[in-house]
Amino acid sequence: MKCSASRITNSYFLMPKSLKMLLGRKETDPTQEQFRNGTKNAKLVKINCAGEIFVTTETSLSRYPDTLLGNPARRAEYLDTSTGHLYFDRHQELFSAILYFYQSPGTFRPPETIDPVVVEEELDFFDIDLARMIANYEAEEAAKNVPVPPTLTQRINQSITDPSYSKFSMVWGGIDLLCILTTISMLVIETIPDYQKHFDDPFGTPLVPYKIMIYGIDVFINLFFSLDLLIRFSTWPNKRKFFAKPLNIMDILAVAPFYVELVVFITTRGLPPPQFFALKVLRICRVVRVVRVLKIVRHSTQLTEVMEV
Numbered sequence: 001m002k003c004s005a006s007r008i009t010n011s012y013f014l015m016p017k018s019l020k021m022l023l024g025r026k027e028t029d030p031t032q033e034q035f036r037n038g039t040k041n042a043k044l045v046k047i048n049c050a051g052e053i054f055v056t057t058e059t060s061l062s063r064y065p066d067t068l069l070g071n072p073a074r075r076a077e078y079l080d081t082s083t084g085h086l087y088f089d090r091h092q093e094l095f096s097a098i099l100y101f102y103q104s105p106g107t108f109r110p111p112e113t114i115d116p117v118v119v120e121e122e123l124d125f126f127d128i129d130l131a132r133m134i135a136n137y138e139a140e141e142a143a144k145n146v147p148v149p150p151t152l153t154q155r156i157n158q159s160i161t162d163p164s165y166s167k168f169s170m171v172w173g174g175i176d177l178l179c180i181l182t183t184i185s186m187l188v189i190e191t192i193p194d195y196q197k198h199f200d201d202p203f204g205t206p207l208v209p210y211k212i213m214i215y216g217i218d219v220f221i222n223l224f225f226s227l228d229l230l231i232r233f234s235t236w237p238n239k240r241k242f243f244a245k246p247l248n249i250m251d252i253l254a255v256a257p258f259y260v261e262l263v264v265f266i267t268t269r270g271l272p273p274p275q276f277f278a279l280k281v282l283r284i285c286r287v288v289r290v291v292r293v294l295k296i297v298r299h300s301t302q303l304t305e306v307m308e309v
Contacts, residue, residue: 046085049095053085060102064133068126069102094122101128106137157235160228176228179221180295186218222258225295229255247298254295 042057064070080087101108158165163173236242
């Protein structure tokens with residue numbers, strides 16, 4: 001026996017697209033079967049099963065060449081030369097389900113009223129080994145579902161975007177969060193009049209305590225943000241779509257003021273005051289730096305989903 005009776009009585013669905021195929025039908029309208037199978041020019045095969053005529057195509061039968069109907073040489077032994085039909089003195093009602101197995105392709109649905117033992121006998125006769133076919137199909141599907149190892153670019157991107165990806169990712173995410181919190185603290189302290197002098201030009205006069213140290217921290221934070229942004233961009237699958245993400249635009253705005261201020265400091269140093277244009281640029285940059293606060297959104301799954309919508 002090919003399959004246990006308990007398994008045969010159930011419906012076997014080997015391929016989902018089978019529902020769109022044609023059930024084995026009588027010789028009343030063969031052109032409709034050809035049209036539905038998309039084989040208008042295929043050669044028809046007429047089968048007489050215990051006095052009832054069925055029509056299918058060689059294309060449908062050839063899907064399973066290891067079976068009796070799928071093998072042209074084997075089925076030729078049952079050819080009735082007087083009519084040109086194949087003749088089988090087998091179970092007529094069950095033959096529709098067997099023929100549908102070829103046409104579906106792969107779905108076998110025996111009528112529930114037929115004894116499972118009879119079903120097994122018919123499957124044995126037509127050499128349809130459902131258990132082997134199911135095993136082969138499952139093996140093929142399992143092979144398709146084998147995960148493809150990520151590329152180096154994908155691993156690097158995951159390392160800086162997903163804190164749970166690796167230990168390095170956790171460290172990177174921790175540094176990023178620490179830089180964001182430090183930036184927020186510095187933005188708040190800078191608004192206090194008594195501490196504003198610590199955030200002015202670090203190389204100006206007079207030399208104020210902690211000015212260079214604070215500037216050094218700001219440089220480190222901006223360089224880290226810049227490196228993070230550069231890695232994200234270089235490992236992004238689609239460079240054009242990179243700029244369509246609100247979070248990426250936010251990252252660009254977070255570091256842009258630092259470089260604008262740096263250019264202004266370099267180009268205006270040594271020039272007599274006042275440089276009104278430079279002052280306006282610096283004020284705008286200080287306002288835009290507030291965008292850094294929004295970088296903390298990346299560390300909240302819910303807020304990230306909202307920003308990505």
